[in-house]
Amino acid sequence: MTPFKKLLRRARAQPQALIAALAAVLLLACLLALYLQAVREGNARKSPEARQFEQAPAEWLDHEQTVSQFRRALDGNRLAAVGLANAQPGLVLYTLKSGEKASATVPGCTAQSCPGAALERLGDKSAEAGFVLVSVDVDPRTGSRRALDLADKVLSPLLLLGTLVAALFMGTKLQTGMGGAASKLSARPQTQFADVIGSDEAKAGLNRVKAFMHDPSQYAKLGASAPRGVLLVGPPGTGKTLLAKALAGESKAKFIAVDGSYFTAMFYGAGVSKVKELFKLARRNAPCVLFIDEVDGIGKRSQGGQGGGAESELNRIINRVLVEMDGFESLDNVVVVAATNHEDNIDPAMRRPGRFDMLVRLGLPTLPDRQRLFDLYIGKLFHDGKADTAALARMTAGLTPADIANTVNKAASSAAEAGARTVSQEHLLRAIETHQLGGEVSAVKGLLSESTRERLAYHEAGHALVGHWLQLGAVERVTIEPRGQALGVTYISRDTEDPLYAQAELSNRLAMMLGGREAELLVKGSVSSGASDDLKRASELAINMVGSLGFSKTFGLLSVAGVPKELLGPDIQAAVLTEARAMLEQAQARCEQLLSSRRWQLDALALALLQREVLCGDELKGLLTAGDEPLVQAEGLA
Secondary structure: OOHHHHHHHHHHHOHHHHHHHHHHHHHHHHHHHHHHHHHHHHHHOOOHHHHHHHHOOHHHHOOEOOHHHHHHHHHOOOEEEEEEEOOOOOEEEEEEOOOOEEEEEOOOOOOOOOOOOOOOOHHHHHHHHOOEEEEEOOOOOOHHHHHHHHHHHHHHHHHHHHHHHHHHHHHHHHHOOOOOOOOOOEOOOOOOHHHOOOOHHHHHHHHHHHHHHHOHHHHHHHOOOOOOEEEEEOOOOOOHHHHHHHHHHHHOOEEEEEEHHHHOOOOOOHHHHHHHHHHHHHHHOOOEEEEEEOHHHOOOOOOOOOOHHHHHHHHHHHHHHHHHHHOOOOOOOEEEEEEEOOHHHOOHHHHOOOOOOEEEEOOOOOHHHHHHHHHHHHOOOOEOOOOOHHHHHHHOOOOOHHHHHHHHHHHHHHHHHOOOOOEOHHHHHHHHHHHHHOOOEOHHHHHOOHHHHHHHHHHHHHHHHHHHHOOOOEEEEEEOOOEOOEOOEEEEEOOOOOOOOOHHHHHHHHHHHHHHHHHHHHHHOOOOHHHHHHHHHHHHHHHHHHHOOOOOOOOOOOOHHHOOHHHOOHHHHHHHHHHHHHHHHHHHHHHHHHHHHOHHHHHHHHHHHHHHOEEEHHHHHHHHOOOOOOOOOOOOOO
16 A cells, blocks of 8 residues: 555544634645735835845855945945835945945944934935935845854754753653553563462462453353453452462463553543553553552542542542443453552452452461472572571561461571571571561660579579470471560471360460570579560460360350440450469460479570570470480589
């Protein structure tokens, strides 16, 4: 197709633009004709001598003479015609009676007069001598100078205007997302569900979306509505982005990723344009997974607030997102996956059928998942091959995949800072302590007296012994290095991650919490403020056992947590506190009996802590599982 035919086809498709262009051309033609007519009329009113000067001024300007030469010609009555240039005061074009043409410039002249110059009383002399005197419109500049001056006058404002227009265009372009991150489509991800450790329930839920994207026509054939929006809900760091990318990889689809802040813009209305461009881009690249992270940033309308224009713009963005999702056809093969940490911030209109109607929850990794995560991330390091990932997984209950990755990276960084050749188990354990306790070893360590260190050693040894002999789980690590707010820590991991707790296990946990305080009391004859957090947590647990968990002899099947507040009088509160205190006292008695019977083992464990500050692995296990006879003679201890 020739360019002319293309232009003609576009003109037919947009007749309004063609009419506007023709009207502009006609207007320009009229203005040009009017200008030419004005020039002709002006020339008709001028004298023949003036027209002669104006038609070829170069014949005079190219022969410039001095003012004295012009004065001699004037005084000698040799002038035939004189033209005074209006554009430049003092410029004289003159013709001699001999036919010679010349020009001169008289200095000191202004538009009003030339006092004391050769041009003074030139009109009277013209009448006396009989030469022609006219005013002429002559530009004394050369052609190149006129072009340069014209370019300077025209281009300077045009350059400024062009700069402003370009800045506005680029700003609008960036604000509307054209050429932004969204238009940079990533290649089809190679990530698969198998690459996502854990999140089995979430992967099972997304299999329906995967099946639709593989064969959308099957859904349309049966009249089924295809899934349009998936909402991923879970704590930060649980792998929502990775799971969305895995969905695209499994479905062999393109993957576009933005976040809630992508839709905000400086210019009013640009956010809505971004939404249109984004969804147009997704449809054009179907099959496509459009991932919106932190969707709660635009996920809830504001009503009756004081946000003004910003609030109205946010509401318009939300409305546009909903309209675009409603506009999906069955065969568009586009699925919007949104992620949020705050489910309550999502507008109900987004959750209705036909929009984000599929909810997928992501939880924290289980014990086997955490071990696989440690295996994955440690496998990327240059390590000594002795890492006990099972123990690391037991010690990190509640950590997200992102936390585990950060912990392993922290261990590698610490090893590099220490100049170690490989990453060891000790580096990993210290990284876990840093993460869980909120910091590196505190400077308080250097301020502790020997008496305080000894009290801390017995305190942590008491926790470890009671936890081990009451079979609360594996004692993984005991340390008296102060970190964060803790002066010492005992890590005890449950054998399983069963969400149910038996009454006996909770009673033993009460005793373990009191083990540190009882060890101090047994050895030192007094207690310290170091047990304040233990007492707080033990009291909370005892009150829950009595008031909420049904382990109360006083209340039986009655849960105090289910009783309306107006019925909870002082007598009920007192009964709860009395029974909770009795539980604590029973736990204290068991703890005291156990520590007294194993005093030699308590001394041995405390002595080892004082010598090495950190105990773990086989050494700790040997100290905890010793027989009836002491393994270490603990001389000099309390």
